[in-house]
Amino acid sequence: MDKFSAMRAFVRVVEAGSFTRAAEALGVPKAQVTRQVQALEQELRTLLLNRTTRRVTATAEGAAYYERAVSVLDDVEELESSLSHAKAHPRGRLRVDVPSPAATLVLLPALHEFCAQYPDIQIDLGISDRVVDLVAERVDCAIRGGTITDPSLIARRLGEIRRVACASPEYLRRHGMPQHPSDLEDETHRVISYFAHGSERLTYVMERGKERVEVHPKSGIAVNDSSAMLAAGLAGLGIARTGAFMAAPYVAAGSLQIVLPEWSAGVSPLYLVYPPNRHVPARLRVFIDWVVKLFDCALSGQTRGPATGLPNVHKELAL
Known part of the structure; x- marks a missing residue:
């Protein structure tokens, strides 16, 4: 059994709540994910998942294993991203949280460009005005408006x-x-x-x-x-x-x-924020740089005085 592949499969099942959706996220057959998780449970001699016809949830032991598995997988990805090849070809999953208007008017219309440039980066895009706990919810970065009150976060100004x-x-x-x-x-x-x-x-x-x-x-x-x-x-x-x-x-x-x-x-100022880490993964670094340029273009057409220049903003947002 490939332990790391089995751990990744288990983590995706917990996050997706379904073997089918986990397999789709991983791009492998559902039967393969099922076998990997079963092999992991057999090796650990522990039931990690409660399986019902509607949903799959972690057992108490599975929830504890999930937390440690995510930490281990993050460390492995961090190590891999520090290598020269990974820097040149970033890959992996990014969890991003964005307010609805920034997502629908700016980010999503241009996201195909980023995906074409970095095809090995997968993005989970959360869209809401809710202020998420980046560390607790394992979100890599978020776009937020207004003053940043959490001193533990690193903030990159996108504009106003x-x-x-x-x-x-x-x-x-x-x-x-x-x-x-x-x-x-x-x-x-x-x-x-x-x-x-x-x-x-x-x-x-x-x-x-x-x-x-x-x-x-x-x-x-x-x-x-x-x-x-x-x-x-x-x-x-x-x-x-x-x-x-x-x-x-x-x-x-x-x-x-x-x-x-x-x-x-x-x-109101607009920021991209992310938790401080010992090492910023290459996939996050290139995404941050891309977002900074994107919003600089999108917001540069805003009027600086009376709002007579608003239609120019629409022209800028056409990207």
Whole structure:
């Protein structure tokens, strides 16, 4: 029995919850994965997996073995990636977590280029606005907006997200176009708010040069996902505050209009973060370098003042 191959098969089965999906991930027949795991259990004289018709889960002994097996396999991959051939031809699996708009508008449309350049790197892409625990969930890197509060993470700046206020033409026909940020507090308008779990709805801050206005709008709807914020604006539910690069294609198509174009609705830095390791694997290093260049291109078209240049962002995102 090839012990390392059997360990890899077992780890994939635990992560996939299925022999079939594990075999697909490994690119081998299901029967081969089954034999490898069975041989591993026989050698260890321990049942590692609970098998049912619906799902495969680790036993208590299997869960303990899984943790050690992942650590061993990571060490082996780290050792292999330090060799000259591995540096020139990175391979292995990358687990990446990305917010939905960054994934759908920037990363996924260009990912084929990375895959063509590095065909031996497999990417597991988690898409959500949830802040994952990179170490506990074994995520190699993540893209995050805002200030990085975890001092244990290494952060690589990708750029900044410039936010704009926007609304659908239908909403503006019904409620009128605000002329000043203070108008957003009137009974006339509805503003879609954003909330984080366990916190109050976030306050809007609008800036124009040295002028700064803190807005406390009346809001019947709040969301905790940036894509949902954009969708609510498109649906005419109110005025939405969203990233310029997210609004750009809809502004160009006429399904959104910029509200208060002379005012900035905020700027937020964007980072790629990863846990500190003794050695950064070649597959992660080349992915980081590629992502930095990708987002530099995608975000470079954002307007630096009034939002009149938004359609140019759409042009940049066409990549």
